[in-house]
Amino acid sequence: MSRYSCRDGVVSINTIRQRKEAGGKISMVTCYDAAFARLVESSPIDMVLVGDSLGSVMLGLDDPTQVTMEHMVSHTAAVSRILRRPLLCADLPFLSYQSSPQEALRNAGRLLQEGGAHAVKLEGGQQVVAQIKTLVSAGIPVMGHLGLTPQSVHMLGGYKVQGRDSKVHGQILRDAVALEEAGVFALVLELVPRELARQVTASIAIPTIGIGAGPDCDGQVLVLHDLLGFDPEFNPRFLKKYADFAQGIQQALAVFNDEVKAGVFPAACNSFE
Numbered sequence: 001m002s003r004y005s006c007r008d009g010v011v012s013i014n015t016i017r018q019r020k021e022a023g024g025k026i027s028m029v030t031c032y033d034a035a036f037a038r039l040v041e042s043s044p045i046d047m048v049l050v051g052d053s054l055g056s057v058m059l060g061l062d063d064p065t066q067v068t069m070e071h072m073v074s075h076t077a078a079v080s081r082i083l084r085r086p087l088l089c090a091d092l093p094f095l096s097y098q099s100s101p102q103e104a105l106r107n108a109g110r111l112l113q114e115g116g117a118h119a120v121k122l123e124g125g126q127q128v129v130a131q132i133k134t135l136v137s138a139g140i141p142v143m144g145h146l147g148l149t150p151q152s153v154h155m156l157g158g159y160k161v162q163g164r165d166s167k168v169h170g171q172i173l174r175d176a177v178a179l180e181e182a183g184v185f186a187l188v189l190e191l192v193p194r195e196l197a198r199q200v201t202a203s204i205a206i207p208t209i210g211i212g213a214g215p216d217c218d219g220q221v222l223v224l225h226d227l228l229g230f231d232p233e234f235n236p237r238f239l240k241k242y243a244d245f246a247q248g249i250q251q252a253l254a255v256f257n258d259e260v261k262a263g264v265f266p267a268a269c270n271s272f273e
């Protein structure tokens, strides 16, 4: 493909910005590997996030602070080898950007150069404005993330709704404006009251993408494995499961096991002469 060709349907940060201007909604899911990237590629989903939720979903880690740049680069590369149409955003993990704008630039650059991401996401408000400005002036699109910021889970005292009190409510509103001014192209709002998400969405021109933030955001994101119903034990209030793969997979494994043990599989048609 030539450097200047633009394939129909390919989602860019301009598509995402224009969707809000046109009053349309934006869909985003997480994805961490090539097998699921193939399925997402053939869906109409707009944006894919290689989130640091990969720590719990894919690596069995207890805590998002344990996710490293090596994890993020490796999983982002697996997804980008397949993905062509949706916009691909990758999380900057804990301590890959907080210490300085230079560190943020070095690590965001790795997610683009080695991982093949189109954009990066980082958590926080006014304290990360310098990092965002540095990335944007280097030509790296940045998505913000406010509300429940999982990399600060220990500071926040757990996975709790943020902004119920007026102090944090006001801080999130001010942070959203600061992030927009710093140059983010979109903003994730996680676990905030519906009214706060509505106010943030109305007060900035860039799209808000909600998770546990109610219906008034410009878009919605869910963890792919959650919306597909991979974990019967995970049922937070904000989640809607669009499939029950846990049950389907368990059934398939039980039937395979039974057929192997009964000598039914492989049948003649599964065998070579």
Ligand code: KIV
Pocket (backbone or CB within 6 Å): 030, 049, 050, 051, 052, 053, 054, 091, 188, 190, 211, 221, 222, 223
């Ligand atoms: O890591 C992640 O999956 C996220 C989404 C929940 C927004 O940050």
